[in-house]
């Protein structure tokens with residue numbers, strides 16, 4: 001299936017989704033809708049075990065499309081924010097892990113999109129921040145909520161109130177991204193990580209994501225109970241039997257689907 005603003009390519013068991021809305025991959029409804037559609041296509045293709053989200057050119061995503069903002073009023077802004085949050089939930093709750101390969105600037109909605117992915121790595125030249133206050137706005141795609149899943153409360157507030165643009169190295173030091181890589185290598189590095197995810201038990205990887213995400217929406221006690229349910233259910237899977245048999249037979253497990 002082809003899209004106007006994204007490309008979806010298969011690399012092994014990984015779906016690589018590249019946002020292509022020159023010159024800076026600004027997010028407007030049609031771009032966000034294409035990202036959502038491509039993610040849903042990955043969801044449905046059970047031969048895919050991971051997804052990478054990246055951008056074409058010098059930006060991952062330069063934020064919401066400021067020109068589009070000139071066309072909407074308060075109601076339009078509310079509709080837009082609700083729609084983009086729905087798209088982000090598709091990424092957040094996707095069956096497989098989503099790695100953000102930050103190929104360039106991730107600003108405003110671009111950082112909020114990064115936070116919808118499971119983890120991120122950033123190229124050394126990228127600048128990362130929630131710049132909305134500098135435009136007289138606040139993040140409208142979950143930034144004031146999701147930043148606290150990645151940063152200490154005070155640090156997240158400092159970013160929100162200043163609109164500062166962190167270097168990739170600062171973002172890594174603060175835990176906003178997992179690692180920094182050389183310019184032009186983020187997809188290659190992400191594919192190397194994805195390969196290790198793809199070789200693990202696919203049902204276990206999907207279960208680990210569900211269990212971890214559950215914690216972001218529920219209390220610790222509820223999360224512990226949910227983990228027990230998810231953990232014990234895996235004991236009835238052929239993946240688990242293959243995993244322990246392989247270990248006892250001193251060989252690598254084979255999770256390939258027949």
Ligand SMILES: CCCCCCCCCCCCC/C=C/C(=O)SCCNC(=O)CCNC(=O)[C@H](O)C(C)(C)COP(=O)(O)OP(=O)(O)OC[C@H]1O[C@@H](n2cnc3c(N)ncnc32)[C@H](O)[C@@H]1OP(=O)(O)O
Pocket residue numbers: 023024026027028029030032033036058059062063064065066067080081083084085087105107108109110131132135137138139140141
């Ligand atoms: C499923 C459906 C969902 C529907 C929802 C739709 C999606 C909407 C998302 C909403 C998200 C909620 C709230 C989020 C708000 C924001 O993100 S506000 C914007 C935050 N971003 C910024 O503050 C970054 C602004 N841009 C810059 O700082 C710089 O442009 C840059 C990115 C660092 C690049 O700099 P440089 O390489 O020097 O290029 P420039 O000359 O500055 O720019 C090149 C051209 O690109 C245009 N441009 C840049 N950023 C944007 C932008 N965010 N929106 C629109 N256009 C942008 C810039 O104007 C230049 O255009 P020309 O002058 O025509 O060349």
